[in-house]
Amino acid sequence: MHYLDHAATTPMHPEVWEAMRPYALDVFGNPSGSHEVARRAKNALEEARERVAATIGGEPGEIIFTSGGTEADNLAVQGTVLAADDGGLVTTAIEHEAVLESAAFLESLGREVAVVDPGENGIVGPAALIDSIQPNTALVSIMMANNETGIIQPISELGALFRSRGIDVPIHTDAVQAFSSERIDVGQLGIDMLSLSGHKIGGPKGVGILWVRRGLRVEPVIHGGGQEMGRRSGTSNVMGAVGLAVAMELASADRTRFRRRIATERDAFEEKLSDLVPGLSVTGAGLPRLVSHSHVRFPSLDQQTALIRLDRAAVAASAGSSCASGAANTSHVLLAMGMGVTEARTALRFSFGWTTAVGEGEQAAQVVSGAIRGH
Amino acid sequence: MRVMVAMSGGVDSSVAAAMMVEAGHEVLGVTLKLWAGPAGELPTAGCCTVSDAEDARRVAAQLDIPYYVLDYTEPFMSEVVGRFVREYTEGRTPNPCIECNRTVKFERLLGHALELECDALVTGHYARVRRDGDGWHLLRGVDRTKDQSYVLSMLGQAQLSRTMFPVGEQTKQETRLIAERLGLRTAGKPDSQDICFVGHADYRGFVRARAPAAVVPGPIVDPTGAELGRHGGVIDFTIGQRKGLGMAFGTPRYVLDIDASTATVTIGPRSGLLRSSVEVTNMSFVAGHPPADGEPLMVQVRYKGDGAAATISSRDDDWLVSFAEPQPGIAPGQTAVAYRGDEVIGGGLIA
Numbered sequence: 001m002h003y004l005d006h007a008a009t010t011p012m013h014p015e016v017w018e019a020m021r022p023y024a025l026d027v028f029g030n031p032s033g034s035h036e037v038a039r040r041a042k043n044a045l046e047e048a049r050e051r052v053a054a055t056i057g058g059e060p061g062e063i064i065f066t067s068g069g070t071e072a073d074n075l076a077v078q079g080t081v082l083a084a085d086d087g088g089l090v091t092t093a094i095e096h097e098a099v100l101e102s103a104a105f106l107e108s109l110g111r112e113v114a115v116v117d118p119g120e121n122g123i124v125g126p127a128a129l130i131d132s133i134q135p136n137t138a139l140v141s142i143m144m145a146n147n148e149t150g151i152i153q154p155i156s157e158l159g160a161l162f163r164s165r166g167i168d169v170p171i172h173t174d175a176v177q178a179f180s181s182e183r184i185d186v187g188q189l190g191i192d193m194l195s196l197s198g199h200k201i202g203g204p205k206g207v208g209i210l211w212v213r214r215g216l217r218v219e220p221v222i223h224g225g226g227q228e229m230g231r232r233s234g235t236s237n238v239m240g241a242v243g244l245a246v247a248m249e250l251a252s253a254d255r256t257r258f259r260r261r262i263a264t265e266r267d268a269f270e271e272k273l274s275d276l277v278p279g280l281s282v283t284g285a286g287l288p289r290l291v292s293h294s295h296v297r298f299p300s301l302d303q304q305t306a307l308i309r310l311d312r313a314a315v316a317a318s319a320g321s322s323c324a325s326g327a328a329n330t331s332h333v334l335l336a337m338g339m340g341v342t343e344a345r346t347a348l349r350f351s352f353g354w355t356t357a358v359g360e361g362e363q364a365a366q367v368v369s370g371a372i373r374g375h
Numbered sequence: 376m377r378v379m380v381a382m383s384g385g386v387d388s389s390v391a392a393a394m395m396v397e398a399g400h401e402v403l404g405v406t407l408k409l410w411a412g413p414a415g416e417l418p419t420a421g422c423c424t425v426s427d428a429e430d431a432r433r434v435a436a437q438l439d440i441p442y443y444v445l446d447y448t449e450p451f452m453s454e455v456v457g458r459f460v461r462e463y464t465e466g467r468t469p470n471p472c473i474e475c476n477r478t479v480k481f482e483r484l485l486g487h488a489l490e491l492e493c494d495a496l497v498t499g500h501y502a503r504v505r506r507d508g509d510g511w512h513l514l515r516g517v518d519r520t521k522d523q524s525y526v527l528s529m530l531g532q533a534q535l536s537r538t539m540f541p542v543g544e545q546t547k548q549e550t551r552l553i554a555e556r557l558g559l560r561t562a563g564k565p566d567s568q569d570i571c572f573v574g575h576a577d578y579r580g581f582v583r584a585r586a587p588a589a590v591v592p593g594p595i596v597d598p599t600g601a602e603l604g605r606h607g608g609v610i611d612f613t614i615g616q617r618k619g620l621g622m623a624f625g626t627p628r629y630v631l632d633i634d635a636s637t638a639t640v641t642i643g644p645r646s647g648l649l650r651s652s653v654e655v656t657n658m659s660f661v662a663g664h665p666p667a668d669g670e671p672l673m674v675q676v677r678y679k680g681d682g683a684a685a686t687i688s689s690r691d692d693d694w695l696v697s698f699a700e701p702q703p704g705i706a707p708g709q710t711a712v713a714y715r716g717d718e719v720i721g722g723g724l725i726a
Contacts, residue, residue, distance in 0.1 A: 308403070308443055308491055326428070327408040327444040374492060 001314045002364040006200075006292060006353025007147055007177060008318055012243070013202040013354065019246045020204065023239035031236045032227065045238045051245040052209060055252045056194065057185040064210045064218075064228045065241050069176040069197030071221075072210035073098035073141075075232065076172040076193045079218035080139040081106055087138030088112030092124045092153075093336035094146050096174060100332070112136065120338045122151040122284055126158040133169055139193075140171050144178040148320035148333045148349055150293025151284040152178070159190020170216055176200055176208075180251050180353070181259050181291050192216050196248070198240065202354050203247025207240030262352050263291040265361030269350065270294055272365035277372070283334075283347070294350040295320065298372060301346050303328050306372055310348075313371035315364065320349040377401040378539065379488035380497040381480065382435065382442075384427030387499030387542050389434040389561045390550045394541040395497055396438050403493065404435040404442040407484065409451040409475075410572045430561050437559060445487070447479055454478040456572055456585075463582045463610040464589035466635030467708025470526070470678070471570055477529045485534060495537050502527050502543045504535050511535035513661050513719040516543035525678050528712040528722030529659050582610045593638025595620065598631065598647060609633050612640050615648055615704025629704075649701035655687075655694045655711045658723030665689070666713070666720050673714045674698070676705050676725060687713055694723060 029041035046060070053060045066072045077099055081087040091103055093115050103113045114132040118124045129140055145152045155173050162171065170192035175184060180201050186194055192213040199205040212218050212231075224233030251258070274280050279299035298306065303319040307328065310317050319328035334344035350368070352361070380392040382404045395402045406428045428444055435442035455475045462469035480498070488496045501516030502524040511532050515522040523543075530538065542550050554562035573581050583590050590608035597603055604622050606612070611619065616630040620642060629648050632641040653676070658665075666672065668688055674696050675682035684699040696711055705725060712722040 304443075304445055305487065305490060311441060311443075312491075326432075327446040329446070374490075 001316075002360065002367060003316045003355065004294075004350040004352065004364060005316045005318050006356075007150075007349060007351035009199045009205065010202050010353045011355060012204060013247060013250055015250065016203055016243045016246045020239050020243040023242055027238070029238075031238060032225065041236075041238045045236050045241055048238070048241040048245040052241075052248055053211075055184075055248040056196075056211060057187050058194075058211050059214060061229070062211050062214055064212060064232050065236060065244075066208045066210055066232060067206055067237070068199070068208040069096075069174065069195050070098040072195035072197070072208050073174055074102050075210050075218060075221050076195060076212075077102040077139065077141055078106065078221050079231070080170060080172070080193070080216070081111055082109075083217050083219040084136070084138035086111075086136050088114070088134055088136050089139050089141065090114045090116065090129060090132045090134075090137050090169075091141040092129070092143070093117045094122065094124065094149075094333045095141065095143055096147055096176070099141050099143070099174060117336055121287055122146065122149050122333070122337050123287065124153055126154055126161050129158065130161065130165075130167065133167065137169050140169050141174070142171070143174040143176075144182065145175075145290045146333055147177045148331055148347075149283045149295045149337075150177070150290035150351075152182070152288040152290065155191065156189050163190055170213075177290060177292075179248070181255065181262065183255060186211060186213070193218075198244040198247055201247050201251045204240050204243040207237050207244045209244070258354070259291050261358075262356060265356050265358070266291055266294050266352050267361070268359075269352075269361035269365045270296070272362045273369060276365065276369035292352050294352070296348055296350070297343060297346045298348065299346070301372060303345050303348055306348055309371045309374060310368065313367055315367055315371060317368075318349045318351075320347060376494040377403070377492060378495045378497050379403045379405055379484075379491065379493040380440075381484060381499075382406050382431035383499070383567075384424075384430035384434075384561065384564075385499065385566065386554050386559070386561045386564050387501070387547075387550060387566075389431070389499070389559050390553045390557075391497050391499040391541045392434065392440065393438055393553060393557050393559065395539075396440060402438070402440040402497075403491070404431065404438070404440050405484075406431045406442075406444050407451075407479070408444050408446045408448060409455075409479070411448045430564065434559050434561055437557070445484075447483065450483055451475070451479055451572075460582050460585045462708050463578070464586050464635065466609045466633035468613045468706040469708045470710055471572075472526050473529065473710050476526055481527075481530060481534050481538070485537060489537065495539050497539045497541065499542050500527060500540045501547070502540045504538060504540060504543075506536075510662060514543075515714075515717045515719075516540070518546040518548075521547045524714075524719050525675055525710070525712050525722075528661075528710065528719050531659060531661060532663050535661070579608075579611055583608070591638045593640065595622075595640045595642060598641060598643045603642065606638075606640055609635050609638055609640060614706035633707075645703060648703035648705075650698070650703075650705050651701045652695055652697045653705050653711065654690070654726040655696055655723035656692075656726050658687075658694045658721055660721035661719055662721075665694075666715070670715070672720060675712045675714065676702065676709060682712070682714060685713070693726070 027040050029037035031042035031045045049060045049063050053063050081089050107113045116128045172193035174195045176197045194211040197208040220231050222233050281297040283295040321329045321331045330344050378400050382388045432442050455471050459469050459471045485496045500523045501521040503514040505512040515524045592607050594602045595604045595606050612630045628642045631643045631647040669686050673682040674685040683702050685696050687696050707725050709725050710722050713720040
């Protein structure tokens with residue numbers, strides 16, 4: 001069995017699971033109460049918040065715990081744009097659906113939304129984003145690295161340009177895919193909001209964060225008891241927050257080693273696969289790319305057939321984008337990069353992660369190549 | 376054998392999959408995504424909806440077989456839906472299920488199954504496949520009330536040699552009993568009766584929305600050509616139709632003819648519906664060759680019913696079906712299927 005779909009999700013680190021266990025049966029309180037049981041839970045939540053903030057160079061009061069990356073994106077996009085009277089949004093065509101569907105929702109409410117295309121290489125140019133900014137633009141949202149292709153976007157360059165030109169518009173970045181391998185320091189990046197998700201980094205599913213720079217107002221999307229300083233209601237997921245904190249600490253501490261190890265496997269995978277499959281194209285080769293991602297296009301192979309063959313060969317991979325039914329979708333990211341539908345449908349995404357074994361890259365390439373040919 | 380089962384989420388295909396598993400085959404379950412909502416999602420009404428795919432997925436899990444959803448929205452749109460709309464605007468009455476079987480299921484999906492090293496494609500249709508010294512035969516299903524051989528009449532030797540219809544060997548009642556015995560969640564699910572992409576909606580609205588320019592008003596005339604009234608589009612009518620003519624008469628009136636080129640609908644008495652022969656195009660024969668000239672057969676010109684005694688003979692590039700007794704309500708665009716007893720001889724399009 002080769003699990004090459006870490007970009008979809010990852011198993012929890014054993015340490016994360018161990019750290020979470022006490023919160024199921026023992027420290028089970030609702031942090032919003034006024035008794036000792038509640039206090040213990042509240043303390044754990046706030047300690048988790050501090051630990052999370054520390055891993056990204058932010059302050060505890062800037063952390064909003066959410067149910068995951070999708071919710072964080074929804075909150076970032078809707079929460080800032082709707083907080084501004086006539087606010088509009090500038091975003092990119094390669095964003096995750098959580099951002100693009102939130103943008104579509106804003107449009108349906110009558111707000112202006114500009115969607116900037118990447119270049120053919122999959123990178124969105126800062127100039128193109130800046131050109132789209134209007135007087136009423138309330139937010140620019142651009143992901144740190146694309147979840148399908150792994151191609152890294154020029155976030156700190158954008159932040160620096162905004163500063164040097166005195167552009168006042170907040171920048172949100174979805175860093176869900178990037179956290180394991182890319183260093184995140186919100187001060188250095190020059191951004192104003194950041195989305196992260198637990199289950200992409202060996203943490204639990206159902207929890208994530210939106211980091212919001214102090215002073216930036218965000219209207220809640222989820223209304224209710226006023227938790228998270230009125231910005232995100234709902235009984236706090238203490239267990240999830242604790243698990244997330246541990247996962248983020250593990251990822252930060254291990255980053256250099258992780259990058260080296262995973263890059264080795266990913267590169268070995270691509271080298272071997274290119275040997276075995278003539279005509280293979282690697283998306284984003286030579287460009288800044290996440291070390292975890294190997295997005296390839298097979299010459300004249302339908303991705304649906306390929307995925308079934310891979311599944312029969314016990315290889316878990318992805319077409320990069322799917323619909324609720326599980327059928328593979330034609331990727332909006334690849335289409336935005338100027339690829340035709342036929343070519344986009346030959347694309348497969350293989351992604352490596354913390355459970356990838358040494359030597360697995362090359363091994364997996366053999367199995368993948370054999371499976372694709374129908375052996 | 377390794378087989379692919381096309382699972383619609385209904386009880387018939389669920390049981391077909393179960394029977395294949397019980398027979399010891401390696402089974403892959405697939406659902407075809409044929410139709411997408413505006414944002415590309417599965418529809419929530421009609422057939423093959425998100426919940427139907429979920430039902431199929433759950434049954435696959437109960438049977439412990441792998442399950443995939445295949446996106447066939449593009450070919451379905453061009454080959455089935457596009458054709459459906461075109462046929463109506465040209466004054467004919469299409470049967471999209473036959474086109475879907477012809478192109479999407481037994482050409483593309485069958486090809487896909489073979490490409491994935493499957494030995495056969497299995498569906499939940501009520502029909503039977505037999506093989507003897509003369510080759511492959513397609514027969515009506517055991518349960519005459521559920522027989523679907525009519526919509527499978529386009530199959531030939533190549534397809535039949537790679538197709539299996541396990542539920543065709545039993546009654547619908549027996550199929551449901553198997554589903555209950557196995558505790559399949561679809562055991563009590565009612566059958567879908569509508570065209571899968573139209574659902575409960577009316578086909579007229581569907582066609583109008585997709586070909587507004589082609590739906591032109593015109594005259595309703597009697598057989599002499601005298602104008603009796605006006606209509607809002609030939610797509611609202613089908614040959615043999617009695618209701619919805621927009622006017623009342625002493626004796627019943629039926630749609631006798633539809634001429635899309637002049638947007639004229641001709642109505643008249645039932646006697647005007649009777650035809651003793653009909654031309655059939657694109658005829659295919661299961662055996663790969665036609666039956667003997669003049670052999671007495673039964674020909675069905677619609678899905679339901681036993682058909683009527685007829686013979687078929689070739690005429691130029693097409694075929695002529697000659698009925699022993701004149702038949703009413705023969706609608707161009709429908710399929711004529713010839714039977715020898717329970718066996719399908721072949722089928723073609725009524726011109």
